[in-house]
Amino acid sequence: MDISRTSDVWWKNAVFYCLDVETFRDGNGDGIGDFIGLAQQIDYLAGLGVTCIWLMPFHPSTNRDDGYDISDYYAVDPRLGTLGDFVEFVRTARDRGIRVISDLVVNHTSREHPWFQAARSDRKSPYRDWYVWRDEVPKGGSDSLVFPGEEESNWEWDDKAGQFYLHRFYKHQPDLNIAHPKVREEIRRIIGFWLEVGLSGFRIDAVPFLLETEGITHEMTIAPHNWLRDLRSFLGRRCGDAMLLGEVNLEYEDVRRFYGDEGDELHMCLNFNLNQALALALVHQDAGALVHSLRAMPTLPRDAAWANFVRNHDEWSLDKLTEAERQEVFRAFGPTPEMQLFGRGLRRRLPTMLGGDQARMRLAYSLIFSLPGAPVLFYGEEIGLAENLDIPGRLSVRAPMQWSNEPNGGFSTAAPDNLSRPVVEGRKWGPAAINVADQERDPRSLLSWMERLIRRRRETPEIVFGDRRLVSVDEPEILALRYDWDGQASIIIHNLAAKDQKTSFKLDRPLGQDGLVDRFGEGDVSVGRDGSVSLSLAGYGYRWFRLRQSAENMAV
Ligand code: NOJ
Ligand code: CA
Numbered sequence: 001m002d003i004s005r006t007s008d009v010w011w012k013n014a015v016f017y018c019l020d021v022e023t024f025r026d027g028n029g030d031g032i033g034d035f036i037g038l039a040q041q042i043d044y045l046a047g048l049g050v051t052c053i054w055l056m057p058f059h060p061s062t063n064r065d066d067g068y069d070i071s072d073y074y075a076v077d078p079r080l081g082t083l084g085d086f087v088e089f090v091r092t093a094r095d096r097g098i099r100v101i102s103d104l105v106v107n108h109t110s111r112e113h114p115w116f117q118a119a120r121s122d123r124k125s126p127y128r129d130w131y132v133w134r135d136e137v138p139k140g141g142s143d144s145l146v147f148p149g150e151e152e153s154n155w156e157w158d159d160k161a162g163q164f165y166l167h168r169f170y171k172h173q174p175d176l177n178i179a180h181p182k183v184r185e186e187i188r189r190i191i192g193f194w195l196e197v198g199l200s201g202f203r204i205d206a207v208p209f210l211l212e213t214e215g216i217t218h219e220m221t222i223a224p225h226n227w228l229r230d231l232r233s234f235l236g237r238r239c240g241d242a243m244l245l246g247e248v249n250l251e252y253e254d255v256r257r258f259y260g261d262e263g264d265e266l267h268m269c270l271n272f273n274l275n276q277a278l279a280l281a282l283v284h285q286d287a288g289a290l291v292h293s294l295r296a297m298p299t300l301p302r303d304a305a306w307a308n309f310v311r312n313h314d315e316w317s318l319d320k321l322t323e324a325e326r327q328e329v330f331r332a333f334g335p336t337p338e339m340q341l342f343g344r345g346l347r348r349r350l351p352t353m354l355g356g357d358q359a360r361m362r363l364a365y366s367l368i369f370s371l372p373g374a375p376v377l378f379y380g381e382e383i384g385l386a387e388n389l390d391i392p393g394r395l396s397v398r399a400p401m402q403w404s405n406e407p408n409g410g411f412s413t414a415a416p417d418n419l420s421r422p423v424v425e426g427r428k429w430g431p432a433a434i435n436v437a438d439q440e441r442d443p444r445s446l447l448s449w450m451e452r453l454i455r456r457r458r459e460t461p462e463i464v465f466g467d468r469r470l471v472s473v474d475e476p477e478i479l480a481l482r483y484d485w486d487g488q489a490s491i492i493i494h495n496l497a498a499k500d501q502k503t504s505f506k507l508d509r510p511l512g513q514d515g516l517v518d519r520f521g522e523g524d525v526s527v528g529r530d531g532s533v534s535l536s537l538a539g540y541g542y543r544w545f546r547l548r549q550s551a552e553n554m555a556v
Contacts, residue, residue: 011243012305012464017050019379021080023400026412032420035081039089046096049454055102062110069110073190090198104202106187107210108173120161132166132177168209179218201243228265243267256298263301271306276320283332285497287479306373315345347396351384359540366542369457370492382450386429404437473503489547495537507531516545
């Protein structure tokens with residue numbers, strides 16, 4: 001693989017930006033973000049360096065789970081615009097070099113979806129078997145709940161149907177029966193439809209639940225992973241460079257299975273394991289958790305990659321940590337019960353958890369951008385947007401984007417009471433302090449820094465295409481990684497601790513006159529004839545180097 005082939009797998013070196021149309025920008029002044037408003041901000045995203053927008057669900061929905069309860073898969077929520085507005089937005093994005101993917105939420109539908117309404121109303125309806133029914137709640141099955149405290153069972157009685165139905169998420173989200181060939185056919189049709197109107201792929205919601213057949217009594221004539229393989233080839237036939245990004249929040253070895261033995265299932269998976277290691281490493285001010293996670297990270301098939309993130313639109317789930325570790329993170333980043341959720345996560349964004357410490361925030365993003373995979377930003381992270389704990393549950397981190405110091409942070413011209421969600425308040429985190437317009441004018445702002453980080457990341461394809469090695473250092477607070485690819489190599493070093501650090505290491509191939517070129521402008525570093533390097537890092541500092549290759553070494 002060399003640079004000329006990277007466009008075939010564009011998603012590997014993409015910079016993803018996840019957003020909720022509803023909270024991004026209101027184009028018609030009704031208080032709800034929409035596609036017209038989003039289209040107006042495409043140049044902002046292009047300037048930031050984003051190469052792929054991930055849209056959270058934008059379909060007609062009962063909106064009891066922020067759009068993850070879809071009631072029509074073939075339309076746009078009229079509050080957000082029309083299908084025409086959607087196509088105009090996708091086209092504008094494409095013109096600026098930005099692809100668009102969206103959530104594909106087909107583990108379940110809304111309870112109000114006409115399929116479910118038909119299914120519950122009549123046992124003879126062709127839609128009856130599109131869902132999973134039982135006369136009694138099955139014994140011995142999985143009783144783990146996704147939303148403990150909000151749901152008590154995965155089965156709900158329906159009076160009209162006279163049976164219980166399966167729901168792995170909220171009771172208003174009945175699970176589809178993927179053992180039914182017509183359901184699988186419909187999922188293909190949904191994918192086909194959105195590819196046809198311009199999408200470049202999908203973030204598949206809740207993949208393990210989608211493939212799970214527990215509770216389903218129908219015989220499934222195709223093994224679930226073979227079905228996922230079929231779906232991938234269908235996608236490829238319809239659109240050669242489209243991609244599937246999976247939400248697979250499992251242990252590493254289990255996630256690996258979703259890429260397929262031959263690399264023929266999901267192209268990418270969100271890296272929850274690394275994400276939780278990041279939380280621990282930040283709290284411990286020690287690289288240990290990240291080193292451990294990197295060592296445990298399975299080798300992926302050639303055309304596959306991780307999608308790495310700091311925070312996403314849900315709670316910061318810490319479900320993979322031990323109870324003691326989770327409590328440590330809670331104490332450091334979310335000590336009060338209102339900041340915690342489901343006993344496993346935090347409903348906060350990063351800047352507030354780090355008390356607004358710019359150096360530490362930059363450390364977290366520099367880390368995530370330099371670990372193997374493609375980075376995913378959640379809207380507002382580039383300006384240090386905070387959460388609004390007054391918004392219930394997981395929605396606290398989905399407050400409106402802050403564009404300027406104008407009323408409603410420039411999100412909408414509607415009266416504040418008419419906004420679909422309240423803006424973050426307060427002198428420290430509200431729009432007066434945190435907004436795009438001010439940060440665009442300030443070369444030292446987080447936004448200006450993030451632009452540079454994205455540029456560096458895009459110019460460092462070896463992070464995702466290259467061979468990676470942990471460089472051995474003595475200091476437990478320091479993480480040093482080396483990537484080699486296509487005749488170039490990067491050494492990227494982070495100091496997890498608040499204190500300044502000196503470190504030294506040895507490049508395993510003596511490199512003669514070669515040196516390390518500092519790519520953030522803090523000064524190049526020389527390499528001894530035996531390959532030894534000594535350098536210093538500021539507290540929470542990061543250094544991205546590229547190895548200067550002498551002609552002699554290039555040939556090796
Ligand atoms: C995962 C999504 O990220 C979450 O927000 C949603 O509630 C569930 N899947 C159910 O669709
Ligand atoms: Ca609107």
